[in-house]
Amino acid sequence: MTIRILLADDQPLVRSGLTGLLGAESDLSVVAAARDGQEAVELAAELRPDVACLDIRMPVLDGIEATRALTSLEPAVPVLILTTFDLDDYVFGALEAGAAGFLLKDAEPEEIVAAVRQVAAGQGTLDQSLTRRILAEFVQRRALAPVTARAADGLLTARELEILGLLARGMSNEEIARELVVEIATVKSHLARMLPKLGVRSRLQAVVWAYQNRIVQVPDGP
Structure with missing residues (x-):
């Protein structure tokens, strides 16, 4: 199955480079390359790509607002x-x-190629060199969703808490399934029920929620 990708970056050289990089993979196809966030949202509504790769700082509509529109x-x-x-x-x-x-x-x-595949598979990704710094600062500065003020006890089942902890360790669905000795479909089912309970829309947001609520601790060291 080919993963269909939408790119959005205001720099022509970056768009060209990413198109060449991703298009060289047999399972990836760049279906459109937008110059700004607004164009990306319009193209996504028409083409329904599997993944959108966005720059943050773009004219007309920045990456944040474009992300909000695409995930909606x-x-x-x-x-x-x-x-x-x-x-x-x-x-x-x-x-x-x-x-x-x-x-x-x-x-x-x-x-970059691996990250696109992970996001398309619903696994999400976070730059490993920055994981600890990003999570530590995010926990200190932001409140992800209103539900973060509530205790996790009673909100999630014991199995969901277990899966959330493994998710926070960076495990994929396959790795979580092996760790718990269950089917991958079972892991996916638990995740599908868990995210709405937390008031989040992605695995990555669920991980941040886990750190904010001290279900897991931000690791020391690099």
Whole structure:
């Protein structure tokens, strides 16, 4: 199955480079490349891509508002943020808007390709070199959703809490299934019930929720 990708970046060179990089993969196809967030939203409504790769700072409509619009479509379009900014209010805003992940533009080509595949598979991704810093600052500065003020006890089942903890460790559905000795479909079913309970729209937001509520602790060290 081919993953259909929508790109959005106001720099022609970046659009061209990403189109060449992703289009070279046999299972990936760039169906459109937008110059700004507004054009990305319009193209997504027409083409219904599997993944949208967005820059943060764009004219007309920035990456945050574009993300909010794309994740509000029915069905939602998963968003991968590709940015040059690591610790930036734009990044936090994109996470709150429902982005499934973010990656720095100076990441290795294979990392970008892998991130697109992860987001398309519903797994989300977070730049590993920045995970601890992003989570630590996000927990201190932001409230992800009103539900974060409530205790997790009674909100999630024991199994859901277990899966949330493994999710926060960066495990994929397949890895969680192996860890718990259950079917992948069972993991997906638990996640589908869990996210609405937390008031979040993505796995990545669920991880941030877990740190904010101290279900798991932000790790020390790099």
